[in-house]
Amino acid sequence: MNMNLHEMGKQARWAGRKLASVASEQRTEALSILSEKLLEHAEEILEGNGQDVQRARELGLSEAMLDRLLLNPSRLQGMSDDLRRVAHLPDPLEEIFEERVLPNGLRLHKRRVPLGVLGVIYESRPNVTVDVVGLAIKSGNAVILRGGSETIESNRALIRVIHQALMEAGLPENCVQWIDDPDRKYVYELLQLDEFVDLIIPRGGASLHEFCRKNSRIPVITGGIGICHLFVEESADLEKSLPVILNAKVQRPTVCNALDTLLVQRSIADIFLPEVVRLLGDAGVSFKVDEIAWDILKDYQGIRISRAQPEDFDTEWLSLILGIRVVNDLEEAIEHIAQHSTGHSDGILTQNTALAEKFVQRVDSAAVYVNASTRFTDGGQFGLGAEVAISTQRIHARGPMGLRELTTYKWVVEGMYHVRS
Amino acid sequence: MNMNLHEMGKQARWAGRKLASVASEQRTEALSILSEKLLEHAEEILEGNGQDVQRARELGLSEAMLDRLLLNPSRLQGMSDDLRRVAHLPDPLEEIFEERVLPNGLRLHKRRVPLGVLGVIYESRPNVTVDVVGLAIKSGNAVILRGGSETIESNRALIRVIHQALMEAGLPENCVQWIDDPDRKYVYELLQLDEFVDLIIPRGGASLHEFCRKNSRIPVITGGIGICHLFVEESADLEKSLPVILNAKVQRPTVCNALDTLLVQRSIADIFLPEVVRLLGDAGVSFKVDEIAWDILKDYQGIRISRAQPEDFDTEWLSLILGIRVVNDLEEAIEHIAQHSTGHSDGILTQNTALAEKFVQRVDSAAVYVNASTRFTDGGQFGLGAEVAISTQRIHARGPMGLRELTTYKWVVEGMYHVRS
CATH class of the missing domain: 3.40.605.10 (Aldehyde Dehydrogenase; Chain A, domain 1)
Structure with missing residues (x-):
């Protein structure tokens, strides 16, 4: 026809x-x-x-x-x-x-x-x-x-x-x-x-x-393509942060607002990263990690972990894979997000309101989170009743x-x- | 270089x-x-x-x-x-x-x-x-x-x-x-x-x-392209309508919000059109008119008038030319505008508030006017302070x-x- x-x-x-x-x-x-x-x-x-x-x-x-x-x-x-x-x-x-x-x-x-x-x-x-x-x-x-x-x-x-x-x-x-x-x-x-x-x-x-x-x-x-980040700042309540990271990654890994890369501040990486990989590893997640995280995690048994290749931080996983990178401070986290985010959903976990505000001010994504899972970016969840798409463009x-x-x-x-x- | x-x-x-x-x-x-x-x-x-x-x-x-x-x-x-x-x-x-x-x-x-x-x-x-x-x-x-x-x-x-x-x-x-x-x-x-x-x-x-x-x-x-219309409905205050039409056409004819086509209701065309062409003709305007307007105006001396060709109603004049068409009623005016407007600035002159509301509801242009010159479509005039462009698109x-x-x-x-x- x-x-x-x-x-x-x-x-x-x-x-x-x-x-x-x-x-x-x-x-x-x-x-x-x-x-x-x-x-x-x-x-x-x-x-x-x-x-x-x-x-x-x-x-x-x-x-x-x-x-x-x-x-x-x-x-x-x-x-x-x-x-x-x-x-x-x-x-x-x-x-x-x-x-x-x-x-x-x-x-x-x-x-x-x-x-x-x-x-x-x-x-x-x-x-x-x-x-x-x-x-x-x-x-x-x-x-x-x-x-x-x-x-x-x-x-x-x-x-x-x-x-x-x-x-x-x-x-x-x-x-x-x-x-x-x-x-x-x-x-x-x-x-x-x-x-x-x-x-x-x-x-x-x-x-x-x-x-x-x-x-x-x-x-x-x-729209519809999300390389999403959570940055765990050193003041974050680590015990409460774990379920947020788990939720963002595994609650529905095939969708655009699922977590792709976890950024963890250097000062808490040694104590926090093992807990992350243990909890998420049990949920079936495997990890692509940077050199510092590798040094921290390489001797842990029973987790699927490999060294991240540069392109891994530019990949929307849509599956049970999580990139992990250790950063020195908020500034480095913001810079990583500016370089690698698709501007969909990115968040910070912190108890420091001044740093939270700085993150919100500087990270320019469609949805910027403080202390919540990225999975909420959705017309229904935001109270719009429904959605026809999730836009990551600016106009x-x-x-x-x-x-x-x-x-x-x-x-x-x-x-x-x-x-x- | x-x-x-x-x-x-x-x-x-x-x-x-x-x-x-x-x-x-x-x-x-x-x-x-x-x-x-x-x-x-x-x-x-x-x-x-x-x-x-x-x-x-x-x-x-x-x-x-x-x-x-x-x-x-x-x-x-x-x-x-x-x-x-x-x-x-x-x-x-x-x-x-x-x-x-x-x-x-x-x-x-x-x-x-x-x-x-x-x-x-x-x-x-x-x-x-x-x-x-x-x-x-x-x-x-x-x-x-x-x-x-x-x-x-x-x-x-x-x-x-x-x-x-x-x-x-x-x-x-x-x-x-x-x-x-x-x-x-x-x-x-x-x-x-x-x-x-x-x-x-x-x-x-x-x-x-x-x-x-x-x-x-x-x-x-x-944006920036305006084929703009004014429709003179039979209840309009004709004496007050004349200066509005004059202003829309001649105050600055080279810009996008200047008037291009005047639509006049049949019932007032015989008395109103001669006044329009006399006033605007004195200001240097020439006219491209439809058959009915031609019959009304052809014997008037000293005005520059010719029969409109079909494409004339799809032309942005940017000069001292005015298209004129006689329509039977509001419905025909709205239909003409839907067919020929670029969605920039279109207006009605009327004393009938129900018809004005109908016009506003049905005419889908960036700016829809009731009893005012189309020349106001401008960031400064609208109180925005300044403008970078006038958009005629919808998003x-x-x-x-x-x-x-x-x-x-x-x-x-x-x-x-x-x-x-």
Whole structure:
């Protein structure tokens, strides 16, 4: 099939304008209907998903990949519940802010409006289809979806249900469009549609982000890649620090906000590092350590430890590996983070409030932590209700992007036939 | 000379980090020093500018171009005054916002931080060099400048003075770097530096914006192009509307917020249009009108009027030309604006508050006006103190971009050794 992306873009722009003009209740209603329909149509969705899983198995995809691909009744229920939750979040489009009256009497305010049309490019998780649609519709944005080729039958079934829900809610079905051809050329074509698409959100690995940044004429949200650090400063409560480090590393090692490198101040390294490797080693972690840590730890039995290579400190592990480096002081820790962090989530463990403030001031990451696990960087955990991505770029939005981050504003200027002199 | 843009980027990143960490007073001081130095070094700046102007004259550039290029003592005084004003604006980096305590006791807030490194690509106005440097330094951003080849000697002199001011203020001179080679390949190279540059701000015509959007790996602010509309609804106070239309069209016709197309409701067109063309015609305006307006106006003497071609309603005039179209009602006006506006500044003139609200709700431009001239879309007029650009894109910032729009935020999360469950 030869898809006409220009036409899709045009339709999306039109549908987005329509969506932006309807009442809050209608958008909420669409999500509630979809939430129900996911369960009513469970059979056909799971059947489509079954075909995808079978093909993936035939292609020899890893168990981890199969797990990401898989839908089952309880996962569908979870998707349905999430939609209902998003439906009942406050409407971001009702916000009016920065009201003021200028000296000449002009009345100014900003009014929150949808971004317009989102282009979302993702890989093998079919739940992303529903997550993204929920956030987009709630925030008044049309969306063009481009899922992975592995999920084509799951997405086909989901999109059918989504279109039914939109129609029942009285919204144009082109609010949600799907590029159902896995040919990669359509990703490129989507990235050229700057006339109709306002923001590209890639959800996937580094190479997808790189491809989008290189080829897009549309702003791209960069994110999802976290080389995360915790620095244990000498005043830290070491006993309380251990569970934080453990949590940051092992609670869910495959995600972007998991810990990658532990920095420990020299003065406490001799007593603290053995405790770290014992606790985390028991949890299955292996360690890539610098020379000083090596000297401290090399004689310990039963831990998986090796000397860190230079590139190890620039690696997002996404697994039970932890880099360890000993630093002399806060300054050296900040410098290491500046050199190696991806600006996602970095923290300090300390009892010294002045040093904590210095760390917060100088470390320029989307989320900077004092005495907490990096695992909290998440739209749900931060109280945003949900997230469409975690941005590590600097413009528009940083960190978890929820409903508000899918909006922009317009300036409204009200006068009494004012002229500029 | 062969410039090493990678090295410039690296230096800019380093200098930007330094700049972001100094006290507010030091950034303010740098601007005050520069403000003085511009006057102290007037002679060498004007001499450099004289060389540029002479070369431009030899090349046969238009008087309008020469005027944009020209510096003189009073313009230098203006630049110096503007810098002093920006120096004393509130520091955007002192803002802390969205503070909250989560149910688990984690304390969250957002802290405003600089974007980092700006890449600014502009054309023939040497005052942009100083404007941009003032806003960048005040907001804690390093900047790489790429001015037009016409202004090379003016910029050489200005950059020398800027570097002296930075050094006297104790700031690294690499906070401001200048690509002093007019070879266009360096624009392209700058657009590839996504490792070191956080935002590209083009200031120039449509082709420069197009080139940046097409080639940049870095987010680009699109803006500066305004096809602006005023719709005169039948309830408007026509006598008061005339000076607003006049102001929007003729007060400064060469800028992006000047009026391009006037939409007039059918029911008042017969009585109102003759008054419009008489008043604006006396001010030197000529008109491109649709068929209905033509029928109304064709027999009037002494006005320059012609039938509009379809592309005329997609033209930013930047001169004393006005498109006129007669529409049946608000709906048709909104539809015309949706089709032809660049999303810069559009307004309605009306006494009907319900229709005004409908217009504000449905017209999705950076600035939407009720009963005021479109000429107010400007950082100074909106009370932002100054502006680096007027954005017509939808992400990050819309409309006039002042100091705050050159910043982002970090999330700061403070816990008591919190772990995620």
